[in-house]
Amino acid sequence: MNTSITIGPWDWRYRVGFDERLKQNLENSINALEYSVYRDLLLKQIELFSSFVSVSQLINHFIKEENASRDTAINLEGKVILFVPKFLEQEYLQALEKSKNIESRLKKELALVINAGAKNSYYNYNIDIFRLIFGHYLSALLVHANDEYTDVFTEESIRSYDITSVTKEIISDIISNPPKQLKELIKYVPSFEIKFKDGQGFAEYWAKGMLGNNNELIVMINDDQLGYNNLKATIAHEILGHAIFYNLKDLLCPSFFDHGAFAFIEGWATWCEWNASDPLFARNLRSSRCRTLKLLDMLDPEYIQEQIAHEISRLGYSEEVAKTSIEYFFQYPGFGQSYTLGALWLEARFLEETPMLFFNNLKQLPWGDFFLLW
Numbered sequence: 001m002n003t004s005i006t007i008g009p010w011d012w013r014y015r016v017g018f019d020e021r022l023k024q025n026l027e028n029s030i031n032a033l034e035y036s037v038y039r040d041l042l043l044k045q046i047e048l049f050s051s052f053v054s055v056s057q058l059i060n061h062f063i064k065e066e067n068a069s070r071d072t073a074i075n076l077e078g079k080v081i082l083f084v085p086k087f088l089e090q091e092y093l094q095a096l097e098k099s100k101n102i103e104s105r106l107k108k109e110l111a112l113v114i115n116a117g118a119k120n121s122y123y124n125y126n127i128d129i130f131r132l133i134f135g136h137y138l139s140a141l142l143v144h145a146n147d148e149y150t151d152v153f154t155e156e157s158i159r160s161y162d163i164t165s166v167t168k169e170i171i172s173d174i175i176s177n178p179p180k181q182l183k184e185l186i187k188y189v190p191s192f193e194i195k196f197k198d199g200q201g202f203a204e205y206w207a208k209g210m211l212g213n214n215n216e217l218i219v220m221i222n223d224d225q226l227g228y229n230n231l232k233a234t235i236a237h238e239i240l241g242h243a244i245f246y247n248l249k250d251l252l253c254p255s256f257f258d259h260g261a262f263a264f265i266e267g268w269a270t271w272c273e274w275n276a277s278d279p280l281f282a283r284n285l286r287s288s289r290c291r292t293l294k295l296l297d298m299l300d301p302e303y304i305q306e307q308i309a310h311e312i313s314r315l316g317y318s319e320e321v322a323k324t325s326i327e328y329f330f331q332y333p334g335f336g337q338s339y340t341l342g343a344l345w346l347e348a349r350f351l352e353e354t355p356m357l358f359f360n361n362l363k364q365l366p367w368g369d370f371f372l373l374w
């Protein structure tokens with residue numbers, strides 16, 4: 001039996017800014033990593049992510065976790081409070097006010113943090129983050145990313161379809177006709193339960209042990225499930241992407257695994273999504289994602305918000321999706337763009353090496369956002 005060090009919290013990057021105990025635990029795990037270059041790279045990532053505080057994550061931490069009030073003392077000395085757009089300031093203050101988990105003294109303190117974020121000038125962390133993750137590859141990825149523009153792909157809404165049967169039809173289609181480069185990996189799709197839920201979002205895949213005792217695909221039911229191709233891309237992302245990934249991880253048992261490695265985990269799933277889609281639709285998915293990379297070094301928060309809202313509505317999604325995307329851009333720096341840059345890096349890598357070979361070669365190495373070392 002191999003021993004493996006795992007960093008469990010998938011969202012540690014946006015919590016280390018205010019949770020000293022989590023930071024300490026992460027550093028202890030990382031110090032057990034035998035390769036010093038990997039250790040140093042991850043410690044640098046922790047240093048950068050702990051230099052700022054995600055107001056969204058901080059507020060949610062106290063709202064959602066019952067014992068948070070007692071457990072976490074907020075000490076934000078020397079930390080940058082991430083910029084909070086005006087509409088989010090209002091939303092956060094209201095959510096805070098409504099919360100029954102938080103005592104009034106703490107509420108006042110948190111309200112001050114929210115206000116401070118709204119008053120702060122904006123600093124764009126993306127380049128700092130991605131330079132750490134991709135190093136010298138970053139500029140090549142950006143050059144390669146921006147060269148393609150396509151028209152909006154419109155398709156018939158699936159609102160009138162039976163979502164259960166469409167989902168099952170798509171899954172069997174994906175598994176019986178996988179993209180060429182994924183043929184030899186298809187045997188690693190594990191068995192999983194399918195669940196449907198009302199609410200925001202598209203779909204989620206939870207590997208056994210993360211949420212329950214089974215592998216689960218959860219498909220969200222709402223008006224943002226636009227059309228057949230869109231749903232197919234979503235399911236390919238979850239099943240070819242996440243389900244195969246977590247299964248391979250368990251089988252190959254790397255000596256180290258970071259659940260918070262978004263560029264690796266989401267980049268792979270995004271690459272799968274692009275490759276399993278109809279070529280015309282895939283070009284659209286890719287170019288739309290690449291377009292948002294133009295925001296990586298932008299400094300005007302108003303302009304950034306306009307651009308995100310414009311792109312989201314152009315694609316046909318609701319205002320809720322636009323708001324969430326804006327929130328993620330400002331409060332979870334690097335998260336959304338990790339999908340795209342990770343996928344572009346893998347796309348370039350898979351010109352020389354098949355995905356199967358890539359994972360097999362990775363078997364001996366720690367798994368995380370270590371592109372720069374691979």
Ligand SMILES: [Zn+2]
Binds near residue numbers: 237242
């Ligand atoms: Zn994903």
